Amino acid sequence: MATHDDIALDEEFAQAPMRGSLMRRLFSYVRPYRRKFVLNLFLTVFATASGLLGPKMIQHGIDAFLAPGLAGGTAEAALGGVAWVSVLYLGNLLLGWGLSVWQVRSSIAIGQGAMNDLRLAVFEHIQRLSLNFFDRTHQGRIIARADSDVDSLDRVLTWGAAQALSSLVTLVGVVALMVRYDWRLCLAVSTVLPPLAWLTFWFHRRGREAYRSLRGTMSRVTAAMAENISGVRVVQAFVREDENLRRFRGLHDDFTGRWVASARIFHTYMPLVNLVAGTATAVVLGYGGWRVREGQLTVGELAAFVLYLGMFFGPVQTMGDLYNAVLSAAASAERIFALLDTEPQVRNRPDAAALPRGAGAVRFEGVRFRYDTTPADTWVLDGVDFEVPAGSTVALVGHTGSGKTSVISLLARFYEPQSGLILVDGLDIAAHTLESLHRQIGIVTQENFLFTGTLMENLKFGRPDATDEEVVAAAKALGTDEVIARLSEGYSTAIRERGGNLSAGERQLVTITRAMVADPRILILDEATSAVDPRTERVIQRALETLFTRRTSFVIAHRLSTVRHANLILVLDHGRVVERGTHDQLLALGGTYARLHAEFVRE
Ligand SMILES: Nc1ncnc2c1ncn2[C@@H]1O[C@H](COP(=O)(O)OP(=O)(O)O)[C@@H](O)[C@H]1O
Numbered sequence: 001m002a003t004h005d006d007i008a009l010d011e012e013f014a015q016a017p018m019r020g021s022l023m024r025r026l027f028s029y030v031r032p033y034r035r036k037f038v039l040n041l042f043l044t045v046f047a048t049a050s051g052l053l054g055p056k057m058i059q060h061g062i063d064a065f066l067a068p069g070l071a072g073g074t075a076e077a078a079l080g081g082v083a084w085v086s087v088l089y090l091g092n093l094l095l096g097w098g099l100s101v102w103q104v105r106s107s108i109a110i111g112q113g114a115m116n117d118l119r120l121a122v123f124e125h126i127q128r129l130s131l132n133f134f135d136r137t138h139q140g141r142i143i144a145r146a147d148s149d150v151d152s153l154d155r156v157l158t159w160g161a162a163q164a165l166s167s168l169v170t171l172v173g174v175v176a177l178m179v180r181y182d183w184r185l186c187l188a189v190s191t192v193l194p195p196l197a198w199l200t201f202w203f204h205r206r207g208r209e210a211y212r213s214l215r216g217t218m219s220r221v222t223a224a225m226a227e228n229i230s231g232v233r234v235v236q237a238f239v240r241e242d243e244n245l246r247r248f249r250g251l252h253d254d255f256t257g258r259w260v261a262s263a264r265i266f267h268t269y270m271p272l273v274n275l276v277a278g279t280a281t282a283v284v285l286g287y288g289g290w291r292v293r294e295g296q297l298t299v300g301e302l303a304a305f306v307l308y309l310g311m312f313f314g315p316v317q318t319m320g321d322l323y324n325a326v327l328s329a330a331a332s333a334e335r336i337f338a339l340l341d342t343e344p345q346v347r348n349r350p351d352a353a354a355l356p357r358g359a360g361a362v363r364f365e366g367v368r369f370r371y372d373t374t375p376a377d378t379w380v381l382d383g384v385d386f387e388v389p390a391g392s393t394v395a396l397v398g399h400t401g402s403g404k405t406s407v408i409s410l411l412a413r414f415y416e417p418q419s420g421l422i423l424v425d426g427l428d429i430a431a432h433t434l435e436s437l438h439r440q441i442g443i444v445t446q447e448n449f450l451f452t453g454t455l456m457e458n459l460k461f462g463r464p465d466a467t468d469e470e471v472v473a474a475a476k477a478l479g480t481d482e483v484i485a486r487l488s489e490g491y492s493t494a495i496r497e498r499g500g501n502l503s504a505g506e507r508q509l510v511t512i513t514r515a516m517v518a519d520p521r522i523l524i525l526d527e528a529t530s531a532v533d534p535r536t537e538r539v540i541q542r543a544l545e546t547l548f549t550r551r552t553s554f555v556i557a558h559r560l561s562t563v564r565h566a567n568l569i570l571v572l573d574h575g576r577v578v579e580r581g582t583h584d585q586l587l588a589l590g591g592t593y594a595r596l597h598a599e600f601v602r603e
């Protein structure tokens with residue numbers, strides 16, 4: 001069975017051809033930095049050229065000063081000349097170093113700029129996507145798009161162009177110089193190329209396999225670690241420490257084995273490559289020495305030749321690595337662009353106007369709806385009709401899975417119905433902008449999600465321009481002020497991820513206050529008051545009564561007290577409204593509601 005880890009691993013190792021259209025689109029992210037980019041390429045060429053100059057200087061030092069000196073010239077002239085060459089050599093080194101530093105800095109600036117833009121684009125786009133996208137896409141894989149896929153592009157965009165150019169210039173320069181010195185020597189050296197190419201190919205394949213299986217076990221080790229940390233209470237409660245350690249040790253032994261195997265491959269490869277490259281040097285020394293004696297080559301040229309030969313293998317290796325990195329980057333780019341090209345299912349029509357801020361009357365007309373993943377022959381909502389006058393409180397009642405949350409999600413236009421109309425104050429919400437609708441709707445669910453930041457920031461989430469005084473006034477009106485004031489630092493308490501440092505009841509009070517601060521026309525509470533202690537419940541209950549006045553409210557609750565006082569109760573069953581009326585009317589009817597009510601009361 002393929003796990004999410006395996007799929008992620010497959011994605012990580014996936015490669016794709018770098019097509020022209022893909023390349024153009026990628027470089028559109030570099031375009032804002034094109035001046036820096038061109039400068040970068042120039043710097044690369046100069047830095048590389050400076051590196052190529054070194055052996056040439058040494059050759060000159062030997063041939064023009066040292067050799068004549070040894071052959072009977074004056075020692076002073078020879079030494080003076082060599083000293084000059086050394087100074088020039090050092091100067092060139094410094095120049096090359098300076099150019100490289102400059103080039104690397106500009107590379108980082110370009111890469112980080114472009115990657116920043118891309119990451120922001122991904123973040124912005126994800127926020128706009130409709131919920132149907134999140135229904136079918138695993139969260140970890142969405143994050144991987146913004147994270148590891150962007151990283152894999154970063155490698156290529158930041159370093160790729162400069163490294164490719166530098167390697168190319170070095171290779172062309174080195175080969176041209178070596179051929180000019182002695183093409184016969186070049187032919188002799190080229191005999192080591194086939195075994196070297198074969199070696200590289202073979203080790204690459206072995207290394208890739210080993211690395212891949214290493215990553216697989218590594219992610220299992222990490223997953224086991226993470227699971228044990230988040231489940232540490234359960235582990236301790238069931239006294240599973242020893243058993244879990246035993247299992248972890250097994251996993252880890254596997255990991256260690258693969259790590260050693262993979263390290264062995266890499267540590268055999270590099271020395272072997274050096275060995276073969278060293279053979280080439282031996283050939284040059286032997287055959288080259290003979291050519292010098294024949295008078296076909298000077299000592300300086302031979303020395304330069306050996307030095308150039310040393311500069312030959314690095315760029316070959318770099319180009320190979322780069323080729324692979326480009327293929328992986330192409331696969332990453334395809335995945336990122338596929339995400340960026342995913343159109344939100346729900347979006348504003350071209351002619352959409354803002355929904356005017358009205359009284360908040362709601363009407364559903366023949367609404368039929370199914371999710372993307374719902375089987376084609378069934379409806380989650382099968383012709384829902386109802387009308388809610390502005391300012392009234394509506395309770396949605398029904399068994400789990402009857403479609404209550406779906407009704408709410410459609411009203412908030414997180415999804416769009418396949419047929420039927422949803423009207424707010426007589427206006428079709430589909431013909432108006434999403435933003436204007438969402439500004440008028442407040443939703444509190446059981447999830448009560450909070451964000452990292454202070455409590456005050458969280459309370460202003462729906463209306464960032466609210467003043468602190470307004471927030472406190474809202475909390476006082478709701479009666480939640482007391483509870484908030486009791487928190488360690490009151491309104492400036494730092495909230496951890498998802499509100500982990502508050503109790504469930506406190507979180508609930510905060511989310512209700514957050515909805516109050518946003519002051520929506522239409523308020524939706526989806527099982528928002530489940531699972532809190534009686535005391536908090538009383539606070540919430542009072543808060544809700546305050547909240548319900550002056551706005552249209554939809555409540556999904558198992559608490560009878562809330563439901564009983566609703567102006568209208570809609571009973572849902574299999575996506576249809578089977579009963580509607582007030583509490584007393586529905587009890588008198590003796591149908592589904594009466595049976596549900598009897599179940600409530602028994603509990
Ligand atoms: N995001 C979703 N994707 C696919 N099916 C869903 C989704 N949410 C709910 N459903 C299905 O739709 C039906 C109605 O669910 P829902 O409206 O959440 O019920 P309720 O809130 O009344 O418990 C259920 O059969 C449920 O499995």
Ligand SMILES: [Mg+2]
Nearest residue numbers: 404405406526
């Ligand atoms: Mg629900």
